[in-house]
Amino acid sequence: MQIPSQFRDAYENYLAGNQIHKSPENLYEPINYILSIGGKRMRPQLALWGCYCFNDDFSIAMPVAHAVEVFHNFSLMHDDIMDEAPLRRGKPAVHKKYDTNTAILSGDAMLLLSYDYLFSCEKGKYFKKLFPVFNQIAIEVCEGQQMDMNFETKEKVSLKEYLKMIELKTAALLGGAVRLGAIVGGAKQRDAKLMEKFARQMGIAFQIQDDILDTFGDPEKFGKKVGGDIVQNKKTYLFLTALKKSKGAIKKELLKWYSANTFNEQEKVAAVRKIFKELEVQKTALSLQNELIEKAYAELEKVNSSEEKKEGLKNWADKLVVREI
Amino acid sequence: MQIPSQFRDAYENYLAGNQIHKSPENLYEPINYILSIGGKRMRPQLALWGCYCFNDDFSIAMPVAHAVEVFHNFSLMHDDIMDEAPLRRGKPAVHKKYDTNTAILSGDAMLLLSYDYLFSCEKGKYFKKLFPVFNQIAIEVCEGQQMDMNFETKEKVSLKEYLKMIELKTAALLGGAVRLGAIVGGAKQRDAKLMEKFARQMGIAFQIQDDILDTFGDPEKFGKKVGGDIVQNKKTYLFLTALKKSKGAIKKELLKWYSANTFNEQEKVAAVRKIFKELEVQKTALSLQNELIEKAYAELEKVNSSEEKKEGLKNWADKLVVREI
Incomplete structure (x- = not known):
C-alpha cells in the first residue's frame, strides 16, 4: 500500500493550491507563511x-484535513507569542518575522478560516455533524494551553494533571482530525468515536515520547538539542515521575536544580539526567507509552472497517513511534 | 412600545444567567469580566x-444575540492588546488587569464560544443559514482592524479607504447582528439582507458621529476627554476631509501638527480644531452622516414587516443619533 506518502503528497498539493491572495495582504501573508514552513502534517x-x-475516495475529506491543519497552525502562531518562542520549525516564528500584533490578528483570521474550510466540506452536507466535534476540540486545545501555562508557576502538578494537559493540548486535535475525517467518509458514530479514541491515545503516547527524546534522544538523530526541557524547568512526565519516585537526598537535589536561579546548563542537564537514570524514570515513561499505544491499537481493532485499511493506518502510526533511543 | 428597554433588560438577564464557571478558571474568568463591564449592548x-x-417571540434569538456580543468582546479584548489601550469602558482592559497572554488565550476561547452560542440557537435548526453570515462578518472585522492598523503608518489614506475600513471594523457586525436575528425570526432572505443594509449604513454613520464627538463633543455631555483623536494623529473622517479640502498654508499647518514629535496637547487640539472649523469639515461630516442615516431608513422602509415594528426600530436607532453637539 502506497497510502502514507500519497496522503501527505495529496495534502501538500491541496495546500499549495489554496494559498490566500486577499487584501489586506499583511493579514493573509503570515498565514501563507506559517502554513508553508512545513511540519509533519500529521493532522491532515x-x-x-x-x-x-470508510470511503476509498479520501479526497472528499481534504477541506476537513485543511481545516484541522489551519486550526493547528493558528494555535502555534498564538502559542509562540505566549511562550516567547523565537523559532518555529527552524524558521522565525510569525511574531518575530513580523510582529506580535500581526501574529495575534493573523492568528484570529486563521481560526475563522478554519471554520470556512470545515463548512466547505462536501458543500456543508456534514457541517452539523462536524461542527460540534471541531468546536469541542478547539476549546480543549485552549484549555490545554492554559493548563500548560499555569503549570509553570503551579507548585504541585500531579501526573494525572499532566496527562490531562497533554491530552487537551496535543492529543485532542489528533483524535479530532481522524474523527472528522471518518464522519466525512460516512462512518457510523460508534466507529468515528473509536477512531478518535485510537488517535487520542496515540497522541498522549507521542507527547510522552517527545518528553523522553528531549532528555534522552540522540541529538544527531532527532536534530534537536537535548535537555531543553530540563534547562527550562519544564514539568514533563519525566520530571513529575522522578519527583514522585524520589525521596530524601535525591529528591532534595532534584528540587535544588529545578529552583536554582543560576547554573551551568550542561552541568544541570547532566545532573538531572543522572537522577532520572537512577530512578529509572525513562523506563516508567516508556512503559506508559507502550501501554497507551497498545490501548490505541485495541480501539482501532474494534472499528468496523477493512482489516487492510486498519493495518495500513496502524503501520503508518507505528512508524512515528520511536522504539530505540 | 416599551421594547427598547425590554430588549436590553432581557439580554442583561440572559447574560447574567450565562456566566461561565469552568476549569481552568483563569481562562474563563476574564471572559466573565469583560462581558460584565457593560457597554451599550447595541449588537445584541x-x-x-x-x-x-418577523416574530413576536424575540427570545428565540437570544443565543444569536449573545454570540454576537461575545464575538464583539473577543475583538475588543484582542484590539486592546494591539492598540495598547489601558482602559476599556473606564475599567482596566483585560491585558492590563491580567496580562497579555491571558488576553490572547481568553480571547481565543471567546471566539470559539461565540460559535457555540450561534450553534445552540433553536437547537442548530438555523445554523447552516447563520454560519456563513457570521463567519463572513467575523473575517470582515479582522480585515477592518488590519486596515485600521495599516493606516497608522500609511502615508496616504483616501476617504474611500477610510469609509471601507469603518464599514468592516464596526458597521459590518451591526449589520450582521440584525441579519442573524432576522434569520432566526424567520425573515425571507431579501428582508434579512435589507435589515443588514439598514444597520450597516447606520453603523458607518455612528462611526462618523464618534469622530465628530471626539473632536467637537461636549466633554460633560459625553463623558469623554475631547481631542484624543487629534493628539494621537488619528486619520479620522474629519482629518481626511480637512486634508482634502485644504491647500497652501492651511494644509501645511495641518500636516505640521500631524507630524510634530513634541507639542503641547491643548495647543495642538485648539489649533487643529480651528483649522477644521475654517474648512467646515464638521459640516461635511454631519451631512454625510445624515445622508447615511436617510439611506439606512430607506432600506428599512423596504422590509416586509409591520409598520409599527419598523417604526419602533427606527425610533430606537434614532435615539442613538446625536443631532446637537
Whole structure:
C-alpha cells in the first residue's frame, strides 16, 4: 500500500493550491507563511486516514484535513507569542518575522478560516455533524494551553494533571482530525468515536515520547538539542515521575536544580539526567507509552472497517513511534 | 412600545444567567469580566430587533444575540492588546488587569464560544443559514482592524479607504447582528439582507458621529476627554476631509501638527480644531452622516414587516443619533 506518502503528497498539493491572495495582504501573508514552513502534517494525514477507512475516495475529506491543519497552525502562531518562542520549525516564528500584533490578528483570521474550510466540506452536507466535534476540540486545545501555562508557576502538578494537559493540548486535535475525517467518509458514530479514541491515545503516547527524546534522544538523530526541557524547568512526565519516585537526598537535589536561579546548563542537564537514570524514570515513561499505544491499537481493532485499511493506518502510526533511543 | 428597554433588560438577564464557571478558571474568568463591564449592548439589541420584526417571540434569538456580543468582546479584548489601550469602558482592559497572554488565550476561547452560542440557537435548526453570515462578518472585522492598523503608518489614506475600513471594523457586525436575528425570526432572505443594509449604513454613520464627538463633543455631555483623536494623529473622517479640502498654508499647518514629535496637547487640539472649523469639515461630516442615516431608513422602509415594528426600530436607532453637539 502506497497510502502514507500519497496522503501527505495529496495534502501538500491541496495546500499549495489554496494559498490566500486577499487584501489586506499583511493579514493573509503570515498565514501563507506559517502554513508553508512545513511540519509533519500529521493532522491532515489523520483526517484523510479517517475518511479512507470508510470511503476509498479520501479526497472528499481534504477541506476537513485543511481545516484541522489551519486550526493547528493558528494555535502555534498564538502559542509562540505566549511562550516567547523565537523559532518555529527552524524558521522565525510569525511574531518575530513580523510582529506580535500581526501574529495575534493573523492568528484570529486563521481560526475563522478554519471554520470556512470545515463548512466547505462536501458543500456543508456534514457541517452539523462536524461542527460540534471541531468546536469541542478547539476549546480543549485552549484549555490545554492554559493548563500548560499555569503549570509553570503551579507548585504541585500531579501526573494525572499532566496527562490531562497533554491530552487537551496535543492529543485532542489528533483524535479530532481522524474523527472528522471518518464522519466525512460516512462512518457510523460508534466507529468515528473509536477512531478518535485510537488517535487520542496515540497522541498522549507521542507527547510522552517527545518528553523522553528531549532528555534522552540522540541529538544527531532527532536534530534537536537535548535537555531543553530540563534547562527550562519544564514539568514533563519525566520530571513529575522522578519527583514522585524520589525521596530524601535525591529528591532534595532534584528540587535544588529545578529552583536554582543560576547554573551551568550542561552541568544541570547532566545532573538531572543522572537522577532520572537512577530512578529509572525513562523506563516508567516508556512503559506508559507502550501501554497507551497498545490501548490505541485495541480501539482501532474494534472499528468496523477493512482489516487492510486498519493495518495500513496502524503501520503508518507505528512508524512515528520511536522504539530505540 | 416599551421594547427598547425590554430588549436590553432581557439580554442583561440572559447574560447574567450565562456566566461561565469552568476549569481552568483563569481562562474563563476574564471572559466573565469583560462581558460584565457593560457597554451599550447595541449588537445584541439589534439581533433581538432583527428577530422581533418577523416574530413576536424575540427570545428565540437570544443565543444569536449573545454570540454576537461575545464575538464583539473577543475583538475588543484582542484590539486592546494591539492598540495598547489601558482602559476599556473606564475599567482596566483585560491585558492590563491580567496580562497579555491571558488576553490572547481568553480571547481565543471567546471566539470559539461565540460559535457555540450561534450553534445552540433553536437547537442548530438555523445554523447552516447563520454560519456563513457570521463567519463572513467575523473575517470582515479582522480585515477592518488590519486596515485600521495599516493606516497608522500609511502615508496616504483616501476617504474611500477610510469609509471601507469603518464599514468592516464596526458597521459590518451591526449589520450582521440584525441579519442573524432576522434569520432566526424567520425573515425571507431579501428582508434579512435589507435589515443588514439598514444597520450597516447606520453603523458607518455612528462611526462618523464618534469622530465628530471626539473632536467637537461636549466633554460633560459625553463623558469623554475631547481631542484624543487629534493628539494621537488619528486619520479620522474629519482629518481626511480637512486634508482634502485644504491647500497652501492651511494644509501645511495641518500636516505640521500631524507630524510634530513634541507639542503641547491643548495647543495642538485648539489649533487643529480651528483649522477644521475654517474648512467646515464638521459640516461635511454631519451631512454625510445624515445622508447615511436617510439611506439606512430607506432600506428599512423596504422590509416586509409591520409598520409599527419598523417604526419602533427606527425610533430606537434614532435615539442613538446625536443631532446637537
